Amino acid sequence: MSRLGKKFRLPQAFDQAVPGQYWMLPCRFVNLDDNRYVLTNEVGEHLVVTRPQLEQFVRKTVSFHGDFYHDLKSKHFLIDDDSNVAVDLLALKYRTKAQQISQFTALHLFVVSLRCDYTCQYCQVSRQTDDKLAYDMSQETADRALEFVFRSPSPAIKIEFQGGEPLLNFPLIQYVVDQAKRINENHDKNIQFVITTNLSLLTDDILSFCLAHDICLSTSLDGPQDLHNLNRPRPGRNGYQLTVEGIRKAQAVLGRDKVGALMTTTEASLPRVREIIDTYLSLGMDAIFLRALSPYGFAVKTGQAYKYDVDRWFEFYKEGLNYVLEINRQGYPFVELYASMIINKIFSPFGTGYVDLQSPSGMAISAIVYNYDGDIYASDEARMLAEMGDKKFRLGSVHHDSYEDVILSDTVLDTLEATLSESLPMCNDCGFLPYCGTEPVYHHATQGDAVGHKATSGFCSKNMKIFRYLFTLLEDDPEARKILLSWVRP
Amino acid sequence: MIYLHSKNNTAHGEISHQRPFISKVITNSNLPFPLRASYALRWHGSTEALPQGFGLVLISSGKACPDRDAGNGLTNIVRLAPELDYLKEHDVIKFQPADCGINVLYRHEANSNAFLVTERCNSFCIMCSQPPRDINDHYLVDDMLEALPLIHSETHEICITGGEPTLWGDDFIQMIRASETHLPRTSLHILSNGRNFKNLDLAIKVAAVKHHDLMIGIPLYADYSQLHDYIVQADNAFDDTLRGILNLKRCRVPVEIRVVIHRENYHRLPQLAEFITRNLLFVDHVALMGLEIRGFAKSNLDAIWIDPYDYRNELAEAIDTLARSRMRVSLYNHPLCVIPEPVRRFAVKSISDWKNDFLNECQNCNSKQECGGFFSSNLTKTSDHIKAL
Known part of the structure; x- marks a missing residue:
């Protein structure tokens, strides 16, 4: 590979991160199938990863500066000593997601x-x-x-x-x-x-x-x-x-x-x-x-x-x-x-x-x-x-x-409190949380409690099945992915 | 290629200017006498009867000249170099009495007029077409401020570029303010690496000018810090630039993201597009740009060149992602024949006319009219997949 002129420094010269030293940003994961997991962050960005990849990420053994490391960094799953603007961007994205509540x-x-x-x-x-x-x-x-x-x-x-x-x-x-x-x-x-x-x-x-x-x-x-x-x-x-x-x-x-x-x-x-x-x-x-x-x-x-x-x-x-x-x-x-x-x-x-x-x-x-x-x-x-x-x-x-x-x-206030997925049992550690919600009236009607028990909830079961099916299509069927993406209307 | 500078002009008779003379070119030789000293007359008439009293009289390169030794009292007569014969009414030039050099500051016919306001820069991009020089070039700011009132009021757009224009601090703001004052109907496009806008105060000052149509074009070369910082050869540039963009948009200043594509970053183009749609959806325009083979891009060419044909899939995916998110996206500096057909509609004729050329193959192309062609400097290194459409 050709080199840049002498005045220029190599990529390593601009890397202030220490290999193996990174901090995980708030995230959740859920199994997609026998081999794969959906990893999501607080603002709904996602990566579909294999079991070994997930373990590497959690054990902080992700190969430094492989594409997987960069994907995790780019999607704000990790932060290292080279950059901290992710925190500003995450804050902005969180406000954007929640903006409608203020309306x-x-x-x-x-x-x-x-x-x-x-x-x-x-x-x-x-x-x-x-x-x-x-x-x-x-x-x-x-x-x-x-x-x-x-x-x-x-x-x-x-x-x-x-x-x-x-x-x-x-x-x-x-x-x-x-x-x-x-x-x-x-x-x-x-x-x-x-x-x-x-x-x-x-x-x-x-x-x-x-x-x-x-x-x-x-x-x-x-x-x-x-x-x-x-x-x-x-x-x-x-x-x-x-x-x-x-x-x-x-x-x-x-x-x-x-x-x-x-x-x-x-x-x-x-x-x-x-x-x-x-x-x-x-x-x-x-x-x-x-x-x-x-x-x-x-x-x-x-x-x-x-x-x-x-x-x-x-x-x-x-x-x-x-x-x-x-x-x-x-x-x-x-x-x-x-x-x-x-x-x-x-x-x-x-x-x-x-x-x-x-x-x-x-x-x-x-x-x-x-x-x-x-x-x-x-x-x-x-x-x-x-x-x-x-x-x-x-x-x-x-x-x-x-x-x-x-x-x-x-x-109203009790119901809002009972429907913050981030604090609900089983929702709070579910990788699909950013894409889901809760239906307090449904859970009250079917389980006698606005929060409900998600393991036996029809609402939860229905949505989990749909999420898994959609993510499988997105990952495994390029043509379906293209069609589904054409439905995005930001 | 159109030349914007030449020293091959010849003076005839005495030159009375002691310092550089910035003036507007006109063709009206009957201009009232008191005004003439401020103008450069473009004279196509007989050299036997040259009008008097003009700051400069510019005659064509082919014209016979009055005898310079005749002692006929003629002053400030300049015969243009052939490459500047195109000078016309409304153009603005800077004349250097010392060497008879002429810089063309503004061409009325141009599709774009750029003011390079400094060669200094706080980045050192590996593909920079205008390599930075650490010199005192404040005269470039003075030139622009002097030229602005002379520019035709119907001019569509002017551009401030560098180097890094924000290095001038308050003078940078002054240039924006003067552009608004003297050209209230002209859009202003500023090229900056955005890093200095990490200071919210600077963004607030830009916004406070209330320019009616301003866009700041800021490069983002990668979706993660290490790669971007390496490409611009500056630590923390990724963070600074992103904070700069956020600050500008916080102040509602329009921002364009510019991505130059080369061998070091093409493989992350789809991820960069996704990063932009997730984090910077509020920017006003995204321009994906081919290399201009000048400056460092030329000296580093072996290390950074990639045939645009070889990144066509990444390019198409990136454009799809941006367009799907309803972002305004354009593709610059790519001839149509190397762009995948589905995304050809995003291609824009982006190259400034003075440095825009075509190859011989292009003469038989049915799409030449719609095609942006090549940088003149790129003609010796083009894609292997150029073909007439």
Whole structure:
């Protein structure tokens, strides 16, 4: 090898580190498979290492100035006497990850009516009734809720109208949108609206209103016609037809990116993930969220939540994700949203706004629910739990409590403390911690404790399986890696 | 190649200047008399009837000259060297009466005008194209400050380079302030190794100028300290530079990261890209750059040369990583034919026109118009994989 001119010194001359002397920076590891471990640091950077490599790292016998040493150093797993800027950079990255916490609540759910024209088996909250007054939100309640909304320091506010079927109380939606925009003239926040609706009551007038106010629509679509109608029965058995017609019509008027759909997984869904995805594809959707059924409301009462266990669900998820990757390999960009959120947590320096994948949990501080009667809940799941008679996560009422009372309530503070993964048994030493979160309502509902026991937690088990599967794809399947990385949206 | 300096000019008649004369080139020979002494007239007319009263009269190299011994009282007539015949209206020059030398400080037609404000540097990069010299060259600062008011107000961009410009301390700030004062619509690009900005005060001072369009280009050559410090031949440079970048961005001063690629660092390019996206996502631009074979790059060429074709995979991966993170990324100094096709769209015609050339093979290339070509100094050492597209 040629040498530099005499005026220049060799690399060793600029190395102030002592071989074998380095300090490990805070990190965690978890086994990926029989041979490999995922090593992660406090800000979510990762390396997949072999067992011998991991031992070398811990025993401080990593070959000085091999690529592995440089990788560990570059990703801030170790620090040596040659450089200490890693500490500044880690601090900056930690602040960046946690930045959203300082912004506080961005998502505000308004349950404008509990009434619904569907009779879904798995539904947690809907009510069949003709008595409007009993289950519709009033203007007075909405006004009080809006006062809470604008107390949030978040510069971006999203108001989501939920139900029941919110379009059954459309005049109140119009009222809230108008009022929110009027109030916002003095706040200048970036404000967005979403209506979560089954679309059966969608009219041209409603669409015009949505277009005029830049309102997004989110609907439920469980898959092909027979499955959708089985999961989501409606008098007349035309739920699928109404939903698909509604999606097409809304796409035409509002644009495709303004119309989203969510699917719920039931036991009947498990063998049919490809058909479910095909349904989304044929409607021109660019993404699907393969969700697990949550254990609340009627889902628990009817035994639905326990009919399939995590293993069976994961097979469903894995088959679905593989099919999504196959679609991408065929040249059509299509995203699975849960994997996408995790991939973003792995590869982006930013945190996520997704309530279940945050530490502390995003309940109340990322998203908050105003029920039809003015009761405030920490999350949509908390409201569902309350409908089952357990009001543990009820934070107060817009009618009787102040913003400060609610946000500083023991329920909020205790829950935040119980959802800091960094201090939770089994989470605190898990290598996947930076990518995971906790779901206090889930653990309370299934284990009677907001922290819960992770060894028997379905939430933990589900996420561990997904993390391992995604990391295996990232490491072993270059084509899948390329597709997954294309989902990163920093 | 366009020459920016020549001593091959000839004076005709007496030269009245006692000290260097910085002036703007104009073609209006009818300029009101009181103004003429400050200007250099580019004269294409008859040498029999030369206009009077100008600070300099520049005549083309091919022109017949008035008899220098005729005693006709002509002063400050300079016949240009052939390589400076291109001088035009709005150009700014520095004339040295001692040896009739002319430095071109500003070319109105140029795609880029750079002011080298010092040859001193606190780094000693193994591939430096402008090897540092420890001399007192404060006159370079004075030249720039004197030239700035003469530069055309519609100039797109000027550049401050070195050496290490921040070594001038408050004079460095003064140059930024003067650029804003005299050229309020011109962007300012500063090339610095960033190390002195580890002192937050300097970053605060730069920000306090409130320049309307400033970018500081700072090199980062590796994702870990030992390699970067070796390449710049300075201990702690990696830490200083990173702290400097953080301080500048803390003060909201735009920063560009510049990575020169050579044999000593190409293999860590993908890791460096990832390091940038994880730690420095907030910088405003990343430029990945090919070697300019001048200075130390030339004398160390055997040790640092790698055919760009041989690092095409690392290059493509690095660009993918940066672009995926929505960073603004450009590829400088690479002819299109050696860049992997998927990342060709990031290539920019980056080489200053005065030192930009092409090879014979390039004449038959369909992409020549879009291609940045070569540094003139690189024509003797190019990739083995140059081919017409």
